[in-house]
Amino acid sequence: MQEEIIYLHPRSAFHLGERGIGLEETAEFIHADTLHAALSVAWATLYGRERLEQDFLRPGDPPVLFSSALPFAGPVRFYPRPFLPLPPGMTGHQDMRTLRALKDVAYVSEGILRLHLEGQAYPVDTTLHQGRVLLLPEEAESLKDLLRRRSLENVAFWAITRAPRVAVDVARFHSNIWHFGRITFHQHAGFFLRVRYRDERVANMFRAAVRLLGDMGIGGDRSSGHGLFDVTFDTAPPLGNIRAERFITLSPLYPKREEIPNLVGEDARYQWITRRGWIGSMAATPYRRRTVTMFAEGSLLTGQADHVWGDLVDVTPLEVSPPLPHRIYRYGYAFPIGVPPWEQ
Numbered sequence: 001m002q003e004e005i006i007y008l009h010p011r012s013a014f015h016l017g018e019r020g021i022g023l024e025e026t027a028e029f030i031h032a033d034t035l036h037a038a039l040s041v042a043w044a045t046l047y048g049r050e051r052l053e054q055d056f057l058r059p060g061d062p063p064v065l066f067s068s069a070l071p072f073a074g075p076v077r078f079y080p081r082p083f084l085p086l087p088p089g090m091t092g093h094q095d096m097r098t099l100r101a102l103k104d105v106a107y108v109s110e111g112i113l114r115l116h117l118e119g120q121a122y123p124v125d126t127t128l129h130q131g132r133v134l135l136l137p138e139e140a141e142s143l144k145d146l147l148r149r150r151s152l153e154n155v156a157f158w159a160i161t162r163a164p165r166v167a168v169d170v171a172r173f174h175s176n177i178w179h180f181g182r183i184t185f186h187q188h189a190g191f192f193l194r195v196r197y198r199d200e201r202v203a204n205m206f207r208a209a210v211r212l213l214g215d216m217g218i219g220g221d222r223s224s225g226h227g228l229f230d231v232t233f234d235t236a237p238p239l240g241n242i243r244a245e246r247f248i249t250l251s252p253l254y255p256k257r258e259e260i261p262n263l264v265g266e267d268a269r270y271q272w273i274t275r276r277g278w279i280g281s282m283a284a285t286p287y288r289r290r291t292v293t294m295f296a297e298g299s300l301l302t303g304q305a306d307h308v309w310g311d312l313v314d315v316t317p318l319e320v321s322p323p324l325p326h327r328i329y330r331y332g333y334a335f336p337i338g339v340p341p342w343e344q
Contacts, residue, residue: 001196002203003236005077006210008069008191011228013161013182015220028106028160028183029080030069030191030218031297032251033275036331038218042209045216049326055202057329059312063199064206067250067335068297069191071107073128073157074146076139077192078107080298082116082248083269088342089121098124102134109135110239117240117248119342128152146188157189182226190229194236194250194335198308207233240305244338247305252294254313254332263295263309265302270295275330289315289328305338 016027016034044052055063071078081102090098101124108116112134115122126140127133140152147155160183197203210231217227240247246267252275255263264270276291292313295301303309310333316324 001198002200003194003196003238005234005236006193006195006207007072007232007234008193008214008229009232010185010190011214011230012217012225013184014218015180015182015226028158029071031275032066032068032193032333032335033294033331034218034277035066035069035193036329038213038216039206039209040329042212042216043205046208046212047205055205057312059329062308062312062333063197063202065196065198065251065308065333065335067194068252069193070250071158071185071189072192073186073189074143076135076143077110078133078135079110079113079250080296081105081108081134082113082298083271083300084116084248084339085269087116087119087121089119101125101131104131105134107133109133109139111136111139114239117337117339119340129156155186157186159184180221182221194239196335207231240337241340242306242336242338244305244340246300246302246339247334247336248298248300248339249295249309249334249336250297251331251333251335252296253299253301253310253334254292254294254330255309256311259303259309262303263301268300268302270299270301272296287317287320287324289330290317291315292330292332294332295334300339301334305336307336309334309336 014030016030040052040056043056047055070080086098105127112122123137124134126135126137128135128140143152143155144150149155160181162181195206197206214229214231216222217225218229219227221227246265252273253263272293273296274291274293277289292315301309312329313332314327315330316328
């Protein structure tokens with residue numbers, strides 16, 4: 001199965017709305033289901049609605065599996081901190097010191113993740129973003145070289161800022177100032193996603209859809225230039241053990257009912273997230289998708305890492321008039337990274 005990494009190099013800020021009917025909040029990365037919805041529009045624009053259903057949607061048989069779009073800085077890629085127990089070498093008398101160091105960590109570098117997946121101890125004293133991002137000392141050195149700095153103290157490769165806007169009530173000639181969140185990136189940072197092509201016949205179609213999406217934009221406030229990016233492609237170094245019998249997922253996972261007992265075995269550690277939102281397709285509507293609950297990125301689940309877990313769930317709103325011209329789906333497939341057994 002061919003796997004690659006796709007880098008999204010921002011040309012503007014992003015607004016990645018998560019809740020509410022306004023634009024006040026934003027996320028720090030792009031969930032895979034948000035990517036899928038935007039790519040579906042790009043796919044239909046390039047190839048037509050019929051080809052979208054034949055080549056891309058295919059419930060139960062996804063031609064492409066992809067992770068959420070996560071942050072990178074220079075040569076260093078970052079992942080949500082996995083819901084894995086501490087490796088055996090980090091337990092014992094160091095437990096409390098390690099836990100204090102890790103309490104605010106939200107992201108770990110690929111180097112840290114590789115050690116953690118293998119059950120190997122890793123250092124916890126090299127961080128970015130006020131302790132929210134953990135990386136290896138050698139990865140920190142590569143970023144210092146990139147920036148030509150002696151220290152990474154107070155360096156932010158991405159940040160959430162707030163932009164003022166004015167809402168005007170035309171009927172009452174009244175205006176109201178409000179703010180909405182957006183994520184901005186350092187010139188050497190952006191998003192990346194891992195992609196596995198289960199059907200290599202659609203690989204070039206997928207790449208073309210990603211390129212088009214870069215010009216269309218993703219997220220909210222695109223009419224003001226938000227969400228634009230350039231794209232580069234690279235080979236993906238192997239990560240995890242595809243033959244393992246437990247895995248972490250790098251995308252939100254909506255399990256089929258019959259899959260749940262297999263996924264939440266004794267070793268499982270997970271978090272649920274709620275996914276909702278407005279329908280934004282080629283047929284604009286004032287309706288919201290049905291709400292679903294999914295396993296969050298970083299969740300540790302039991303089951304074969306080489307299996308296709310999850311589903312393309314139908315979230316079409318019920319009893320709307322007039323009826324929608326097509327069904328609305330939410331991408332709910334896992335992107336499994338296998339976790340082999342640890343030596344005690």
